[in-house]
Amino acid sequence: MQLRAGWTHRGGTWGVPGGAVRAGESPAEAALRECEEETGLPARVLRLGAEHIQAHPDWSYTTFTAQAPSDEAWDELVPLDRESLEIRWVRLSAPSTPSGLSGLSARRNGTTTWERPAPGTDDVYGEAPLLPAFEAVWEELATLLPAPSAEIGRSPARDRSGSHDIGGRDGRD
Numbered sequence: 001m002q003l004r005a006g007w008t009h010r011g012g013t014w015g016v017p018g019g020a021v022r023a024g025e026s027p028a029e030a031a032l033r034e035c036e037e038e039t040g041l042p043a044r045v046l047r048l049g050a051e052h053i054q055a056h057p058d059w060s061y062t063t064f065t066a067q068a069p070s071d072e073a074w075d076e077l078v079p080l081d082r083e084s085l086e087i088r089w090v091r092l093s094a095p096s097t098p099s100g101l102s103g104l105s106a107r108r109n110g111t112t113t114w115e116r117p118a119p120g121t122d123d124v125y126g127e128a129p130l131l132p133a134f135e136a137v138w139e140e141l142a143t144l145l146p147a148p149s150a151e152i153g154r155s156p157a158r159d160r161s162g163s164h165d166i167g168g169r170d171g172r173d
Contacts, residue, residue, distance in 0.1 A: 001016060001087070005083050005085050031066075
């Protein structure tokens with residue numbers, strides 16, 4: 001996840017890497033380019049999966065799931081541009097009590113889906129909230145990810161072969 005710099009739209013919140021689509025570029029191409037520019041993850045190794053479009057009257061935001069192969073070189077990501085204060089892998093968790101969740105996050109085809117991402121706190125940035133637009137569609141995004149198994153939800157190891165969101169935005173930055 002990306003902690004947005006204070007000068008950006010909704011700075012000081014956690015979201016996913018992304019940005020404006022350039023002329024002649026598709027949202028998928030923009031998502032891959034922005035992810036590489038902001039995180040250093042090479043676009044050539046990412047496999048795009050399902051997409052979610054959040055449409056507004058004068059712009060839209062397309063979020064993609066993607067798979068990245070496991071590689072120690074990407075364990076510690078650092079911001080590569082001034083739009084990000086921090087880039088961090090965030091482990092998604094399976095809900096411990098599915099009945100305590102609401103809406104789409106509680107069930108998908110009878111299978112538990114993921115809880116909202118929690119980037120955590122630290123001494124430098126404290127506890128920053130999720131980007132409101134990302135938070136607003138999380139339940140829809142969670143349904144695009146493979147359903148968690150009991151083993152995935154409890155495993156201490158991070159598995160980057162699973163799906164992660166990256167974004168590309170049409171319209172405004």
